[in-house]
Amino acid sequence: MAxxxxxxxxxxxxxxxxxxxxxxxxxxxxxxxxxxSAQSTQRQPTVPxxxxxxxTLRINKKTYKIDVEPRETLLDVLRERLDLTGTKKGCDHGQxxxxxxxVDGRQSNACLMLAVMHQHQEITTIEGLAPSxxxxxxxxxxxxxxDGYQCGFCTPGQIMSGVAIxxxxxxxxxxxxxxxxxxxxxxxxxxxxxxxxxxxxxKEGKTV
Amino acid sequence: xxxxxxxQASQPADALRLIGAAPSSRFIAGGTxxxxxxxxxxxxxxxxxxxSQLPLTKIEKTATGIRIGALARNSDVAANKLIASxxxxxxxxxxxxxxxxxxxxxxMGGNLLQRTRCNYFYDPSQPCNKRAPGSGCGAxxxxxxxxxxxxxxxxCIATNPSDMNVALSALDAVVQISGPNGNRSxxxxxxxxLPGDTxxxxxxxxxxxxxxxxxxxxxxxxxxxHYLKVRDRASYAFAIISVAARLAVDGGVIREARxxxxxxxHKPWRLVAVENQLIGKPATDATFQxxxxxxxxxxxxxxxxxxxxxxxxxxxxxxxxxVA
Ligand SMILES: Cc1cc2nc3c(=O)[nH]c(=O)nc-3n(C[C@H](O)[C@H](O)[C@H](O)COP(=O)(O)OP(=O)(O)OC[C@H]3O[C@@H](n4cnc5c(N)ncnc54)[C@H](O)[C@@H]3O)c2cc1C
Ligand code: SF4
Ligand code: FES
Ligand code: FES
Numbered sequence: 001m002a003x004x005x006x007x008x009x010x011x012x013x014x015x016x017x018x019x020x021x022x023x024x025x026x027x028x029x030x031x032x033x034x035x036x037s038a039q040s041t042q043r044q045p046t047v048p049x050x051x052x053x054x055x056t057l058r059i060n061k062k063t064y065k066i067d068v069e070p071r072e073t074l075l076d077v078l079r080e081r082l083d084l085t086g087t088k089k090g091c092d093h094g095q096x097x098x099x100x101x102x103v104d105g106r107q108s109n110a111c112l113m114l115a116v117m118h119q120h121q122e123i124t125t126i127e128g129l130a131p132s133x134x135x136x137x138x139x140x141x142x143x144x145x146x147d148g149y150q151c152g153f154c155t156p157g158q159i160m161s162g163v164a165i166x167x168x169x170x171x172x173x174x175x176x177x178x179x180x181x182x183x184x185x186x187x188x189x190x191x192x193x194x195x196x197x198x199x200x201x202x203k204e205g206k207t208v
Numbered sequence: 209x210x211x212x213x214x215x216q217a218s219q220p221a222d223a224l225r226l227i228g229a230a231p232s233s234r235f236i237a238g239g240t241x242x243x244x245x246x247x248x249x250x251x252x253x254x255x256x257x258x259x260s261q262l263p264l265t266k267i268e269k270t271a272t273g274i275r276i277g278a279l280a281r282n283s284d285v286a287a288n289k290l291i292a293s294x295x296x297x298x299x300x301x302x303x304x305x306x307x308x309x310x311x312x313x314x315x316m317g318g319n320l321l322q323r324t325r326c327n328y329f330y331d332p333s334q335p336c337n338k339r340a341p342g343s344g345c346g347a348x349x350x351x352x353x354x355x356x357x358x359x360x361x362x363x364c365i366a367t368n369p370s371d372m373n374v375a376l377s378a379l380d381a382v383v384q385i386s387g388p389n390g391n392r393s394x395x396x397x398x399x400x401x402l403p404g405d406t407x408x409x410x411x412x413x414x415x416x417x418x419x420x421x422x423x424x425x426x427x428x429x430x431x432x433x434h435y436l437k438v439r440d441r442a443s444y445a446f447a448i449i450s451v452a453a454r455l456a457v458d459g460g461v462i463r464e465a466r467x468x469x470x471x472x473x474h475k476p477w478r479l480v481a482v483e484n485q486l487i488g489k490p491a492t493d494a495t496f497q498x499x500x501x502x503x504x505x506x507x508x509x510x511x512x513x514x515x516x517x518x519x520x521x522x523x524x525x526x527x528x529x530x531v532a
Binding site: 053070112114161170 | 209210211212213214216236239240243244246247256258260283306307308309310312313442443444
């Protein structure tokens, strides 16, 4: 999809796709026409209920316009409102790394981030990593090859951290990988495969 | 999580105006401690004043050393060339803390003010004088393995959990503060407090004051430094004991010494008298053992943490041997 793709998320979490062009920008401010259809009695008013904020998030090179409460974490917005459920909720307290995403290229814990605080930053989730729908990212492929998981629950977070530490130059030895991956816990203890997968991509010098 | 209001400040002056404007307002920077505490309903702010966009992220040379903006990220400070070359103790302590993700989010001001990890403080169903003054202390007579052995009071035996603060203490860092009545500077050694009768106050900062920067003065004798962190697993765990040591040795004789302990008290534990006594002494194990004994004099263990006294003694000696 084009980089300019914009989604409006309405009060019932329906997603309205808008291909943004200069001719259509005016529409962004208008409520979707369908909102006046027969089921509208069930819907929340188009004016945000008090306390909600209209925010714009940049996620995986797409723009999302959504009303959120200040207390909504980025993790909950991704999973519950935007249907981006690849990012996992493990502990919800910054202790496990299952929720790791990139914010302006830095690995971060989405469970401790308030969505309102992260407008206009470039957020990348596991869904935004692969070059296309039919091709895996090199580190995703390496996790498959090296058995970098068992149940797979921690895997999206492991891969987001792994990509970040390779890019940052912190994956030069198994010990260095272990230290810089310490923010990602794996209950299945697939650590050996995880360290091997990251080490193999780093050694092959692939662009990640 | 209870709901709260939210405003964003773009300049320090806005931040000060906004924090005074609504009752029970709190600053939020990286959010790694505050969001966690709000989820547990330990902190219940009415309004969050977002200071994450303030232009206070620079790390720059000054006439007397280096100034670090309060909103600089822990990861950026640790990797900064000026810091890594002139104040490696700070880089070492920052990198020993939390995880890469958390260090990317955490700020210098937020780290200074991170709250204790006492389990009873975190659990609103338990008594805790720090969270609910007058309710009692769950840790005294409870499970107190991670608690203080020095400087505690009958009201609270919590420790300051920060690695960075221990290093800043040994580096004679100074906190720069802006408030409604102007600016003031407080040395880190006086910034955090002992619990006494008011354990709800971790530091001397007033709720309407903003930390704007941390200054690191260039030491007279650079010497060598080391941050030694002892913890329950090799990484991503809070310190059980930590030591920030700085020593300038010339011809086997100690010229300058700084020694701060983490994991033992409500603030980084530093005794200037012990450091002064080291000056002119030979840099030997006997000297180090004596210094460790003096620094730990009067230590009072609780039911589950007596092991900390011996551990701290050994850690101090090991850290000093490393920099001798
Ligand atoms: C799982 C986990 C493990 C951790 N492990 C470690 C560890 O091993 N070692 C360690 O040292 N730390 C550790 N931490 C703590 C971490 O370092 C702190 O949470 C972090 O430094 C806080 O910074 P912040 O910017 O996110 O603060 P915030 O959460 O934004 O704020 C913390 C407090 O500081 C106040 N505040 C922030 N900035 C200012 C300012 N400029 N002026 C006035 N008030 C301000 C806020 O109002 C709030 O009360 C860990 C945290 C987690 C969640
Ligand atoms: S030690 Fe301090 S923080 Fe912990 S329960 Fe007692 S009063 Fe609360
Ligand atoms: S869910 Fe965020 S760190 Fe565990
Ligand atoms: S693969 Fe199961 S938690 Fe890591």
